[in-house]
Amino acid sequence: MSSAVLGARDLTGCEHRLALNTAARESGGEVQRPESPDAARRIEAAQAHRRQVLDTLRALQAPQPRTTTVWVDPDLPHAERAAQTLQACVDGADWIFSAALPTDRGHGRRGHAEALIRHGEGYLPLIIVNHRVTNAAKGDRDPEEPVTLRTSPLESWRPAPDPTRTARSNRRDTLRLAQLAEMLSDLGHAPSSDRAGWVGGVIGVDADVILVVPLGSVMTDYDEIFARRRAVADGRIPTRPRRINECRSCDWWPQCEAQLEEIDDVSLVVGGAGTLALAEAGITTAAQLASYRGDPPENWPGNVAFLDAVVAANCRRAGVPLVRRLARPTVQRADVEVDVDMESYGERGAYLWGTLLTDNRAPHEPVLYRPFGTWDPLPSTEEGLAFGRFWSWLMERRAMAHEAGRSFAAYCYSEQAENRWLRASADRFAGMPGVPLRDDIEAFIASDEWVDIYQAVNTNFICPNGKGLKRIAPVAGFGWQDAEAGGEASMEWYAAAVGLDGGPLDAGQRDRLLRYNEDDVQATKVLREWLSSEQILRLPTVDDLLR
Incomplete structure (x- = not known):
């Protein structure tokens, strides 16, 4: 008889990890869990975000007439929380916050919702997540095109078409809502007996609306996924290790890696x-x-x-760490070169823009690192002021180069992150000193003067060990001053540097972040100059390797 009980997280990701976790749990051993600083940071940030949004919802519900709300104490044992949730459903409460559903061992499901909202003949699930669930709609949208996305205000469930947004689909969110909807149905509290009309709600990191998620079209897929995952957990479908992106954050990886290497x-x-x-x-x-x-x-x-x-x-x-695609690798160079590296904290914002100015027409001039940032905890208006200072400085250096008849280029490594926060900062802080129009940002990104060294690496090399800056720059001879430097560690350093969310303040971490940021722009410079040097010819070409 099947015994596995699955939560929403078990429905996505590595099947072998699910099998190993289930086997460890049933044998009485310790279930492996991600314990990296990055994983812990994400969990803590998500919990803080949920608490803040629930406080907002509480405040919004207080003045609502003829609305009954029930707040389940999240610190109670699960069985008591589930009993209170079910009683609130029976009583017909309009909103049930911190809802917990009884573990369904017969069907093998468990789950909880940040809220249940009375709808139709029962309830729909609402979840709160710490990522964006919508994007702003493009300005060139056809007004005749039908609007399918719906949102609801936070204070009451009033779904309506929203032409100002587009949805950012997230499979895990949708499957979690589907599982909660199915559990509500099994308990007799679904909005209707027809699954085609079921919906759920998601509040994202912006916490400005509830995104309406249609569930009717995904319930059949959910049934198939759930049945397979439960069979995996029960050992009825065998699994084996296979390296995937998820391995980087999995505590089972050393065991799996050894098996794969063997x-x-x-x-x-x-x-x-x-x-x-x-x-x-x-x-x-x-x-x-x-x-x-x-x-x-x-x-x-x-x-x-x-x-x-x-x-x-x-x-x-x-x-071999790198292989040349071309006999002679190339990279764009300029008389005046500025390396740029941005530091952000999750979805909260970008707190630091680091720059490194090199004037190749004046080789005796010092190469200067200039940071533009704020230590006010994100989100903050100081973030916009820092961005404005950075952008003004960058455009001034560009104009000065042009006026002197010199070529100019600004460089980053993997432009996706920088471009995202260039655009977002222009949108969020429009009108603040130095902050450009969105059109100015788009023009700069599209210009030949904004160069992605990651793309240069991809064009010139095959990289068997990955294309990240921390992987490639050491091949060019660059090393970071801090042995722990990296994206995951920097999140921990930042939280301490600003005392985020009331945590302990360690101002010394600010110097550490600045040193890390400076090393990143230095690494980009070293890598670019190495790409232009004769040293690059020591690496084998594709033809050399395949002979």
């Missing part, structure tokens, strides 16, 4: 759908892939160059 598993060099396509072609080891010469397997994913996978396997065999 069999030279091909997933050590190829991820995702590529591994499955290779298995169908009988290629299961990195050595087999390294020796393969021929056309890609029939189901090879179109977004991955098959030659790159073969080269990566040969790099693993030869111990």
Whole structure:
């Protein structure tokens, strides 16, 4: 008989991890859980966000006439919370906050909602998440196009078409809502007997509206996913380790990695759908892939160059960190070069823009690092002022170069993050001193003077160990001053540097963050100059490696 009880987190991610966790739990052992600083930070930030939003909802409900609310104490044992939630449903409360549903061991489900909202003949689930659930709609949207996205104000459930937004789909959120809706139905508290009309609600990090999530169209998929996941947890579907992105934050990874290394598993060099396509072609080891010469397997994913996978396997065999795609790698250079690196904290904002100015026409001039930031805890208007100072300085250096007849370029590494906060800062802080119009940001991003060194690396090299700055810059001879430097660690440093959410303040972490930011812009500069040097020719080419 099936015994596994699954929560919403068990419905997505690695199936092998689910099997290992379930086996450990049933054997009485300690279930592996992510304990990295980044994972702990995300959990703490999400909990703080939920508390803040629930406080907001409480305040909004207080003046509402003819509205009954029930607040379940989240510190009570689960059984008591579930009993209070069910009683509130029976009593017909309009809003039930911090709701807990009884563990359904028969069907194998467990779950809780930040709120249940009375709707139709029963209740719909509302969850609060610490990521964005909508984007602003594009300005060129066709006014004749029907609006399918709906939102509701926070104070009452009044869904209406919202042409100002587009949804950011999140599979985990949708499956969590689907599981909660199914549990409510099993308890006799679904809004209707027809699943086609079921909906749920999500409040994201902006906490300005409730996004209405239609569930009718996903319930069949949910049923299939749930049935398979429960079979995995019960051991009725066997699993095996395979390297995927999730491995980086999984405590089972050392065990899985050892198993994969022992069999030279091909997933050590190829991820995702590529591994499955290779298995169908009988290629299961990195050595087999390294020796393969021929056309890609029939189901090879179109977004991955098959030659790159073969080269990566040969790099693993030869111990080569980078391979030249081109006989002579190239990268855009300029007379005046500014390296840029931005530091942000989750969805709260960007608190630091670091710059490094190099004037190649004046080689004796010092190369200066200039940070533009704020230590006011995010979000803060000081963030906008710091961004305005950064942008004004950058545009002044650009104008000065042009006036002197010199070429100019600003560089970053992997422009996605910088571009996101360039745009978001222009939108959020419009009208503040130095903050540009969104059109000015878009023009700069699209110009030849904004250069992504990550793209240069991707164009020039095959990188078997990854393309992150921390992976590539050491090949060019650069090392960070702080041995713990990295994106995950910087989140912890920032929380301490500003005493975030009432936590302990450690102002010394500010110097650590500035040093880390300076090293990042220095790394970009070193990498760019290395790409332009003769040293780069010491690396093998693709042809060299495949001979």
